Amino acid sequence: MVRTAARQPVPTRRADAERNIAAILEAGTRLLSADPTASVADIAKAAGVGRVTLYGHFPSREALVDAVLDHTVDMADAALGDGEIDTAPAPEAMAGLLRSSWEILDRHRRLFVAADRVLATERIREHHDRPLRRVERLIARGQDDGDFRTDLPLPWLVTTFFSIIHSAAQEREAGRLSPEEVEQVLTKTMLSLLAPKP
Amino acid sequence: MVRTAARQPVPTRRADAERNIAAILEAGTRLLSADPTASVADIAKAAGVGRVTLYGHFPSREALVDAVLDHTVDMADAALGDGEIDTAPAPEAMAGLLRSSWEILDRHRRLFVAADRVLATERIREHHDRPLRRVERLIARGQDDGDFRTDLPLPWLVTTFFSIIHSAAQEREAGRLSPEEVEQVLTKTMLSLLAPKP
CATH class of the missing domain: 1.10.10 (Arc Repressor Mutant, subunit A)
Known part of the structure; x- marks a missing residue:
């Protein structure tokens, strides 16, 4: 042997x-x-x-950027943790999740810009599947508690979270949103989108 | 000579x-x-x-896709026209503009997917500057008339229009939104985002 x-x-x-x-x-x-x-x-x-x-x-550079994005999202997902996601009132937990997600995204905003240049949006979205499961769980709970609307499909509401927070990163990078206003803009936008309709 | x-x-x-x-x-x-x-x-x-x-x-293929996108947006912009943009009540005009914009985007959804694969989002956004001026004019009028919120920056509200309608195209292409539900989902999403806050 x-x-x-x-x-x-x-x-x-x-x-x-x-x-x-x-x-x-x-x-x-x-x-x-x-x-x-x-x-x-x-x-x-x-x-x-x-x-x-x-x-x-x-x-290729594309393969490298893809792997770096995957690595960063994994680290971010671990750092986010579950905090008050399952305990605080849903709108308050949503504001907290937006704040902590934005902090991480803002720090890696240029990496996101690099990824956006070489990867399709659908691919970038796939890399976020794990953190978006947390968003989905929170929105579903808010719907159960009567804090969030139920007249729009849950997957669509999750998509708006992804899309709005990434738009904010683009706007910051293009100088159309100031660092001071981002957090309030994100919270107001997302909460008025999720509020139950009378 | x-x-x-x-x-x-x-x-x-x-x-x-x-x-x-x-x-x-x-x-x-x-x-x-x-x-x-x-x-x-x-x-x-x-x-x-x-x-x-x-x-x-x-x-390059990238230069070709860029030129095709520019050409299509120009045609779309001409086709959209100004309709009731300056006359109908702003929320009604917004629903109409979303409907006609979606019709055009849906027809060229795959071209948008092709563009998204090779161009940065910021570049795609630049190509839409002209049609987005119409969106901006309508939102500004709605704000003047008291029909739309004024507590979020106008450029951000214009960005959410761009971002939400393009997210819907991605969701349709990925099979996460059905053709029947898109129009209602877009209208509800955009109008609840624009509604004045009590």
Whole structure:
């Protein structure tokens, strides 16, 4: 049996690859969140890996941006936590969720701009499936409690959350919304959209 | 003076170029509105021009999609006209404008999907500057008449119109909204967002 001996180098190579991928995703998040035009070469350099190594894991800039977005949304999802989502009155919990989601999105606004340039909106939406499940749960509870309208389909209301918060990121980046007004604009917009109709 | 004689071929070459560009834009609108993945070769063939001619006018698929989108929005803007925008009560005029805008967008939904894959949202938004001026005028009038809220910035309310109607196109394409429900969903969403707050 030489299996064990023959396999020895594999864990090391795999560990190297994992370390490189982690370094690339970390550098990609950092650089693209500062400048949406950051190049693959810049990201490889910041990650301390060669370009050939980077392309071995991510065959195109598009694939790299896609992976960085996925990585960032996963981290954001973990950071968001569930807080008062299931306990506070739904409109109050919605204002809190908008505030914390906006804080994260604003920090990574340029990464979102970079993603928007190379990925279809539907793909960006897919990456947000997990955090949007939290939005869906909250809106459904608000509907059960009588705090939110029930005359529009639940998936559509979830889409408006995604669409409105990402529009705010675009407006901020284009200089059409000031940093001071975003939070209030988002809360007013979303809550008047969710309010039950008389 | 040989100027006139020497210039003779120019108008003809220019007329050829204009005819080719018109044929390419027409074929591009038709093919991309049926299939967002339509290739440059397919569009050249449908326009009856060679690929070299097409690339002479539009150096990349992205440039071609950009020009086709611009062409379609211009046609749509002309088709929309001003109708009852300045006369009917603002909420009624808004419902009408949503209905006619959606009719056009729905017909060219796949072209929009094609554009979304290769162009940044900010660029797509720029192409809509002209039709959005009409939306802005209507919302401003509704605010003056006391029919629409004034506690959110006018440019933001215009953005929500753009963002919500384009989200509906994405949702239709992804099969998350049925053709029957779109119009009512759009009207309810936009009017509750614009309603004055008590």
